[in-house]
Amino acid sequence: MAAQAPALPAVRLTWWIDDPRMRRMLLRLFAGALAVFIGIPLLTLVLWSFAGEWFWPNLIPTQWSLRWWQEVLENPRVTDAMFLSFTIAPVVTALTALVAIPAGYAFARLDVPYRRLLLLLFLIPNAFPRIGLYVSLAVLYYQIGLIDTYWGIVFLHMIGTLVYMTWITTATFRSIDPHLEEAARDAGASPLRAFFSVVMPLALPGIIVASLFSFLASLDEAQGTLIVGTPHYITMPVLLYTLISSFQRPVAAVFSVLLALPSLLLLVVAQRYLHSEYVAAGLGRV
């Protein structure tokens, strides 16, 4: 007891950090604020899409109606765009996976020279204003005849999705203990067999999330698609832009809800199979 530390001050300004009840309350407050911040605009959209009559200062519409939904869904341009969007997104996702999974594995495991530099290279398209990239891509497309084609749009979407998917799969493969793979080799599995029996199943959650990202990113892409796809290839978000400038607000709201639905659906499905942290990462996209 001879060498005692100087007494701590009786009251600290941060006392509440140590109080579990206080901490819990602050956490709830924060979560609540976050929910409001994210939820209110979404809720407004839904309200607008069903609104018959909604004038300021009413908090909710004074009349409800399915008029806008009917108008949108009966428009053949809308159904065409929906069909196109849903034929592009899966193809983009599949092609991206085909490239990104081997690439991610190589970045994670093999001694790729300049690995960091190459990974950064993937990010470069994201570092510049996208519109500049799209315009120069359109110029290239004119020369090689990809402008206003299905595959032109697919490749354009892949510029963005490849980044997500390669980065996520690289991180996923890196998190898998290489000894697990070695153990499979040791038990008699060929390198390919070890990959499909051990590495793939363990990487699947990450790959599914990456695929979700890609699917949703493709579904959402409007700028580039507008530039290289018009006039014949109009996807949902491109049509949405057109609608916003020409129709009333509720129509755009209906459309936004329509666009958000697949995202929500996919995430709900995914949540049943994936760890919550992956889904949280995925939700950022909606």
Added chain:
Amino acid sequence: MAEVELRNVSKVYKDTVAVDDVSLHIRDREFVALLGPSGCGKTTTLRMLAGFIRPDGGQILIDGHDVTDLPPERRPTAMVFQSYALWPHMTVADNVAFGLRLRKLARNVVEERTARMLDVVGLPGVTKRYPSQLSGGQQQRVALARALVLGPKILLLDEPLSNLDAKLRVRMRDEIRRIQQELQITTVYVTHDQEEALTMADRIAVMNKGVLQQVGDALDIYDRPATAFVADFIGSSNLLSGTLRVAGASAVAEVGTARVPVDADGLADGTAVTVSARPEDMEVLRAPAADAFALEDARLVNFGAYKRLLGRHPAFGQLEARVPKSFRLDNAPVYVRFTRARAFASDEAPADITDKAARDPARNR
């Protein structure tokens, strides 16, 4: 029959020689421990045996067949990893049966062999569980079963007990030895724990800085260390550096002003030597005598079953002697005599020997 031969095997990483010209013959049904401090090249050697690392030089032969260029899946070896490396998405049964299924064996054969092997390792009735639902010791047994179920010629174990607590470690030690004896399987066991090596292995291969220091049974290694490193690494030793003086059949080491009688087989007069003496080879006296040295600042450390007497001598520095647990200092002077000391040529600097953790990457043969 399953014997292993390493012929002048080397592995070099950038500027470090991880394994330096190692030759080792492991006999049929023998349990050999590769022992050394971390970074000594023992795990690299084991991984070269398994086929995960390709040697830069030398050959590896199993039963006379050169396997140096064979990938792990084509070698008759099975490895137990330090981290167990159980596949988390497979049940215990699936983990064990994986290799059997790869060999396209009939379903009932796979099931029967899996069950039998889980029995051998003492883990019946957990087949449906996942690795994460098992304790460390149980995971260890599953890893062992997974390696053994394929009937490998050589069993390789990479520090398999280092993730277990002390009590369990001792139990698994005996268990692994029992299973090895039961299956009569040639085994190579990597460890940095000398107690594991001394208690389990038929022969011990001590490595340091990629170089094989000595191969021998526990008694050889402990009683007749071949190098000062082995003397220091196995058990504890008092280490002194001095100059050898040979006169006829007897030899002494001059350490400062003091002279210590030593065994120095074949070393020439005037050689710079490192002298090693075990604490139990120090006789403790209460009165001055010939060849006895007075200890200053003597104190006792209690180890339960015995005590250690620590003290200083101006010529030797810190000395250590093992004394019975009834021994008391009672403020009286104590003297020690070297009853058995060995001299080794000081090809390594003393600092090199004592600082086990320090590694010198530039050192090259």
